[in-house]
Amino acid sequence: RGSPALCGQILTHLSTGTGLPEVTIVYTFLVDLIQPHTLLFLWACFALFRLWWKRAAPPRRLWLLFAPLLSLAVISTPAASHLALLSLESYSSTLEERPVEAEAIVVFSAGVYPPRGLRVRPEMDEDTLDRCLEAARLYKQGPPCLVLASGGKVDPEQAGPPYAAVMGDFLEQLGVKESDVVREEGSRTTYENALNCAQLLRKRGIRRVVLVVDAVDMFRAAACLRKQGVEVVPAPCHFRAASFRPSIPAFLPNPGAAVHVQRVWHEWLGVVWYRCQGNM
Structure with missing residues (x-):
């Protein structure tokens, strides 16, 4: 993705062994920012802010809208996704070699x-x-x-x-x-x-x-x-959850991150259910 000029800059820096230009950071941020999922969240936040600014509804009702929207935004960020995945993936690490005693x-x-x-x-x-x-x-x-x-x-x-x-x-x-x-x-x-x-x-x-x-x-x-x-x-x-780099995109709502959080939620529900059933 990206313009030919930007792609040319990236290829030049890769060929010379130097780091990627700072412009790619801005480019990545803008690409993440204009994704449909992120834009819809920003639109919803703007609409909610307008309601609050014009006092179009009682504060309590606005809070009933704001709380779930904020929660959904938070759990849809790559940062939240990373933490959620670590809760399960830190249980074990990659097995480099097959144990000789494994049958x-x-x-x-x-x-x-x-x-x-x-x-x-x-x-x-x-x-x-x-x-x-x-x-x-x-x-x-x-x-x-x-x-x-x-x-x-x-x-x-x-x-x-x-x-x-x-x-x-x-x-x-x-x-x-x-x-x-x-x-x-x-x-x-x-x-x-x-x-x-x-x-x-x-x-x-x-x-x-x-x-x-x-x-x-x-x-x-x-x-x-x-x-x-x-x-x-x-x-x-x-x-x-192999790696995580703090950055602005890491704290923007992302549909992929939301899917990961949903996967972790499903798995923890399964753990609780299986514990209750005596299956594990």
Whole structure:
């Protein structure tokens, strides 16, 4: 994105090894500022300010409008998103090497897009793709071992194969031996992932595994699998809170940040619910 002149400046500084020009900071700020999500927030704030300035409504009613708007603005900032993600992703760090005592690699599914319209075949979402890539990386670090892909279809009426079937095929394309890939195709929740995988592992006499899921999901997923009596070595991937740089855009409402906060909120609700149910 950007004008040819700005792109030329950036390329020049990259080729000479010097830092990016200060103009790119302003450019990035302006690009973030004119995004639809940010503009709508500013518009709403301006409208609210006008109501307050003209005394068009009692202060109490204005506060009822201002409080949720302010809260929504705050939790939609990259800064709030970063803090929220850290509450879960700090649970474990990247597993650089597969432990020699690990007997299998377990991969829980995230999502798979079904064949529909122009999409003629099922496609893994970004989370499932990253998990399979991480599982294949760990698989190649030592002697061949079992790789258990777990995931059914959340909606039984959904077209296409179970998620684990798509994952298993991709793992084989990544170099995992067909004989080492096992597909668990009946689970629809994290708890069912853990329950069904534990049953399959017990039948094979396997007790210690490497678990691969997104970093934000690892706390609940690992706890569920341990609840089933399996020794778990966490291997989180797809870290979203890897770095944070304080800047003006970091404190502007951003739809991507709002999605991350919503993901964390969903996960913590899941933790509370599973605790109450005794699933973890």
